[in-house]
Amino acid sequence: MSVPYDHVPDPLSDLASHTSPDGQLSGLLGRALNSFELPDDILARLDSALAYDSTLHSAHHSAGLHRETYRHTWLLADGSPLTLWELVHNTGRDRMPQHEVYVTEDELHLATGRLPLPPESAPDFTLQTPVLPLQLQAVAPRGHSFGPADPDSSVDHARRLLRRAENPDAATRPGPGTARLLRDACAHEITQAFGRRLSQGFALYEHAFLLRDGCEVSLWEVEHTATRDGRHMCEVYLTQEAARAAIEHRAADRVRLSGG
Structure with a gap:
């Protein structure tokens, strides 16, 4: 039978250290x-996520097969929640x-109904125990x-990042003014950008620098x-929007050159 809110292994356990939205x-x-x-507009909205919460919605275990559903909810910058639903199961040939x-x-x-599980495991999305409405506290970005x-x-990292920029249009590369500004960097952080979908074969990274006066400056690297x-190539841009536009342009060129 379907057992809503049963205790099952948490598929997020291997991401315990990645607690940010x-x-x-x-x-x-x-x-x-x-x-x-996933629609691009959904991923774009999630770029502004400030907080995150997840709950087990329902589960079924029988004859070595299992199915769980999870509700993932993000609080967006405009104060509205956005929910995605995750289905986890082992009904494939390898039982992975x-x-x-x-x-x-x-x-x-619909996706759950297509799983090769016994009829009695038909999903029941009404929890048998009352659950309080999801409440996410608004937090600062x-x-x-x-x-x-x-x-x-940090200064050395900035120098190496600017040196490896191979933007086809030289005018889009960070110029001497950016290089001079980053000579005052005293700390830095590198993070991979997710959210809005990237074309296959591209990666986008934010290189954030903390300056001595407390200001922050970010450069965006496309690999x-x-x-x-x-061959592997890196391009560097002053804004995320410019970097994503370059990815779209490069992806279109790749399709054109391949005859697709």
């Missing part, structure tokens, strides 16, 4: 087999856990987690192999 989102997108089907993600409860219901001040390391000879 964007860390939880990247974990979910990374393990879900169908994450590429598989993860899927859906935007609506109806989509989750997450700042960068700079480590101990190390000016020599890819969308080159004629397939």
Whole structure:
């Protein structure tokens, strides 16, 4: 039978250290087999997530097969919640856990109904125990987690980042003014950007620098192999928007060159 809110292994246990809202989102997108089907507007909205909460919604275990559903909710900067539904099951040929993600409860219901489980495991989305409405406290936007001040390391990192920029359009590269500004860097942090979908084969990183006067400056690095000879290439931009536009342009060029 379907056992809502039963105790089952938590699929997020291996992400315990990634407790930030964007860390939880990247974990979910990374393990879900169908994450590429999520609408771009949903991922764009999640860029502003400030807080995160997850709950086990229902579960079924029988004859070595299992199925769990989880509700993942993010609090957005405008104060509204956004929920994604995760389905975890081991009904594949190899009996290995598989993860899927859906935007609506109806989509989750349909996906669960397609699983080769006994009829008595049909999903029941009404919990047998009352659950309080989800309450996420509004928090300030997450700042960068700079480590101990190390000016020599941060200035050197900025210098190496600017040196490896191979933007096809030289005008889009950070110029001498940026280089002079980053000579005052005393700490830095590198994080991979998730959220809005990236074309396959591209990675986007934010390099955030803390300056001596307390100001923060970020540069955005695009890594890819969308080159004629397939070699690895890095491009660096002043804004995330410019970096994502470059990714879209490069991806379109790759399709054109491949004759697709």
